[in-house]
Amino acid sequence: MVLKDYNKEDKVLLAVDCIIFGFDEEGLKILLIKRDFEPKKGCWSLIGGFQKKDENLDQAAIRILNHLTGLHDIYMDQLYAFSKVDRDPKERTISVAYYALIDIATHDSDLIRLDSAQWFSLKKVPSLIFDHNLMVKKAIARLRQSAMTKPIGFELLPEKFTMRQLQQLYESILNKKLDKRNFINKVNSLDILIKLEEKDMTVSRKGAYLYRFDKDKYYKKLLEGFSFKL
Amino acid sequence: MVLKDYNKEDKVLLAVDCIIFGFDEEGLKILLIKRDFEPKKGCWSLIGGFQKKDENLDQAAIRILNHLTGLHDIYMDQLYAFSKVDRDPKERTISVAYYALIDIATHDSDLIRLDSAQWFSLKKVPSLIFDHNLMVKKAIARLRQSAMTKPIGFELLPEKFTMRQLQQLYESILNKKLDKRNFINKVNSLDILIKLEEKDMTVSRKGAYLYRFDKDKYYKKLLEGFSFKL
DNA sequence: TTTAATAAGTGTCTATTTTACACTTATTTT
DNA sequence: AAAATAAGTGTAAAATAGACACTTATTAAA
Structure with missing residues (x-):
């Protein structure tokens, strides 16, 4: 042929x-x-x-x-x-x-x-x-x-979001409850979030600090990947 | 329409x-x-x-x-x-x-x-x-x-193989050298190999024990998955 | 204005996993 | 008998993961 x-x-x-x-x-x-x-x-x-x-x-x-x-x-x-x-x-x-x-x-x-x-x-x-x-x-x-x-969330969350929202996102995806403190510690260790001065006052009396993704670091982590055991 | x-x-x-x-x-x-x-x-x-x-x-x-x-x-x-x-x-x-x-x-x-x-x-x-x-x-x-x-190797290795072969396979795939002892410890902890009496005498003077995969456990792990940090 | 209610925020200790690391052993060839 | 070769083996330190409970800021109700 x-x-x-x-x-x-x-x-x-x-x-x-x-x-x-x-x-x-x-x-x-x-x-x-x-x-x-x-x-x-x-x-x-x-x-x-x-x-x-x-x-x-x-x-x-x-x-x-x-x-x-x-x-x-x-x-x-x-x-x-x-x-x-x-x-x-x-x-x-x-x-x-x-x-x-x-x-x-x-x-x-x-x-x-x-x-x-x-x-x-x-x-x-x-x-x-x-x-x-x-x-x-x-x-x-x-x-x-x-x-x-790899980090996800950027697409699924609004520009500004609370830690609780991020945690709820992961809980939905993984279909299991996560510990609040461990989750925050883990996320913070990734160093991809920026904590804002602003608080979201709609969800609780105390209000919750808002965060946003640090785009540069976020995309860097996206390329590198990581092992996120939750 | x-x-x-x-x-x-x-x-x-x-x-x-x-x-x-x-x-x-x-x-x-x-x-x-x-x-x-x-x-x-x-x-x-x-x-x-x-x-x-x-x-x-x-x-x-x-x-x-x-x-x-x-x-x-x-x-x-x-x-x-x-x-x-x-x-x-x-x-x-x-x-x-x-x-x-x-x-x-x-x-x-x-x-x-x-x-x-x-x-x-x-x-x-x-x-x-x-x-x-x-x-x-x-x-x-x-x-x-x-x-x-997940475990791979079953398809890439002969039925009987040495630990060194398995390690070399992983080294080829991951494109990096692995530590012999750590590799063996890790693989053994997965509990998917059966150590045979038989030795492969072709590669060294001392000879190396041959192993084979425990198919049941292998496929079970395949479904479960694991995190194999090497 | 005091009290109650709500969800946020925070830290330490333990267990597990990962990594680093070097000498002895069995066997064959010289 | 000695030398050479690759196999085989264990422990300690470091990093990561997991369990766990009280205080704080604020608002709504009493």
């Missing part, structure tokens, strides 16, 4: 589905939409769409997310390619899943126009179309893994 | 490329082939092929690996989908990379018929076609990550 004939090869539809993690005072959630088209019209599903010829998968994921939710400038990462032959009953489709992290409050305004979308707590995710529940499961596992090896 | 017209969507060629890691007395290597077809005939490349309609990606990876190398019953894992628009100059192609782990000696006989294939030490990987060097880089990073969070 001298020339491989690409034309003889099967082509497939390539979809992108997005697992959008959000965080608010109730904990970690994912964003789902009620499908308004067949197949599986009326069922809950991840946000998704098809890749176009002139874009790579990252771009497709960003476009689809923005188009369906209005969200922009969102952190996204590729998760996994799902390829079971009959995963989409209508036509052979391979789906590359991406996951995104956002702070729900910060992006609330973007999402207001989305009446068919809804946030679901991780523990209350309904039955989804196709293999979307599997995608969600895998995304949670990945997020958990990430939480223990 | 009530019915989404799948037919309007772009279809693409979906390729699978395999990063095959092998281990022998010289260390960790990857298997490359010299392409005998266009484009890029004569260049070094990963083993790859196209996915067919009636198979999922895992199956495609297994088929391609077996077809091109004769290897079978090989551990493989999906790595990442590479989708840069012009990654393949001939036609728009998305490639899902898989990586495989094998013990070179054990599979030598399978590979004998492959005169266009060659093992390259990780440090001497030549320039490859398309984005294959990027794939290799990402696969090494993944392998390194895996080595620290």
Whole structure:
């Protein structure tokens, strides 16, 4: 064989589905939409769409997310390619899943126009179309893994946040209670937070100091990675 | 929109490329082939092929690996989908990379018929076609990550092996020297090895005890995971 | 204005894990 | 019999992780 004939090869539809993690005072959630088209019209599903010829998968994921939710400038990462032959009953489709992290409050305004979308707590995710529940499961596992090896939070928390919020974020992700003092000591040892003068007075009578991430140090740690045993 | 017209969507060629890691007395290597077809005939490349309609990606990876190398019953894992628009100059192609782990000696006989294939030490990987060097880089990073969070070695070592071989494997993967005593202590604490009566007398005058993996405990640890700081 | 209620904030001690480090042993070849 | 080779072995110090309880600032209610 001298020339491989690409034309003889099967082509497939390539979809992108997005697992959008959000965080608010109730904990970690994912964003789902009620499908308004067949197949599986009326069922809950991840946000998704098809890749176009002139874009790579990252771009497709960003476009689809923005188009369906209005969200922009969102952190996204590729998760996994799902390829079971009959995963989409209508036509052979391979789906590359991406996951995104956002702070729900910060992006609330973007999402207001989305009446068919809804946030679901991780523990209350309904039955989804196709293999979307599997995608969600895998995304949670990945997020958990990430939480223990690199700083996350930057994307999921508002610019200013309290230690308690950060702890609650980690508790949601890891699905377990953490000790307040140990958590603070650990986080402080990472040296990626800046303590502000300002206090958040809405959550308690005493008020809680606000922090923000030191972006430079945050991204440095992101590259290095660490082992965060919690 | 009530019915989404799948037919309007772009279809693409979906390729699978395999990063095959092998281990022998010289260390960790990857298997490359010299392409005998266009484009890029004569260049070094990963083993790859196209996915067919009636198979999922895992199956495609297994088929391609077996077809091109004769290897079978090989551990493989999906790595990442590479989708840069012009990654393949001939036609728009998305490639899902898989990586495989094998013990070179054990599979030598399978590979004998492959005169266009060659093992390259990780440090001497030549320039490859398309984005294959990027794939290799990402696969090494993944392998390194895996080595620290779950037991590997089962696939890369012969059935019976010495502690030194296991240590050399980890040294190759992590690309650093490890302390002999600390390594043994750590490995023993995992409780996944069975020490045999038998010694390997080929490597030293004193001989070295052979070990084998306790499959049950090995797979149990694989599910649990661990933190292996080396 | 005093009291009660709420969540924030703070430090130490113990257990576990990780790291550093050097000599003896079994065997073969000379 | 001596020399050479790689295997095999343990302990102490340092770093990290985990357990644990009281005080403080503030507001709302009495």
